[in-house]
Amino acid sequence: xxxxxxxxxxxxxxxxxxxxxxxxxxxxxxxxxxxxxxxxxxxxxxxxxxxxxxxxxxxxxxxxxxxxxx
Numbered sequence: 497x498x499x500x501x502x503x504x505x506x507x508x509x510x511x512x513x514x515x516x517x518x519x520x521x522x523x524x525x526x527x528x529x530x531x532x533x534x535x536x537x538x539x540x541x542x543x544x545x546x547x548x549x550x551x552x553x554x555x556x557x558x559x560x561x562x563x564x565x566x
Contacts, residue, residue, distance in 0.1 A: 502549060529565040537561055 500510045511518065518526075538545075541557055552558055 525566060529561075533565075534561065 511522070535545075538552070538557070543552060543555075543557060
């Protein structure tokens with residue numbers, strides 16, 4: 497539930513893997529995006545792991561990531 501709370505704090509839609517139905521577009525976004533790929537992306541651009549999520553979420557690099565994934 498901590499993860500869901502973090503995503504909700506950024507107005508991100510939250511879906512359950514077991515309880516909700518997913519569209520093919522949503523599934524593709526999760527394959528292209530997702531937490532693991534985001535960490536790889538941020539590491540590639542030398543964004544430190546300890547930086548606050550709020551700072552990363554509004555950064556230019558995240559705008560670039562969102563455009564790339566979505």
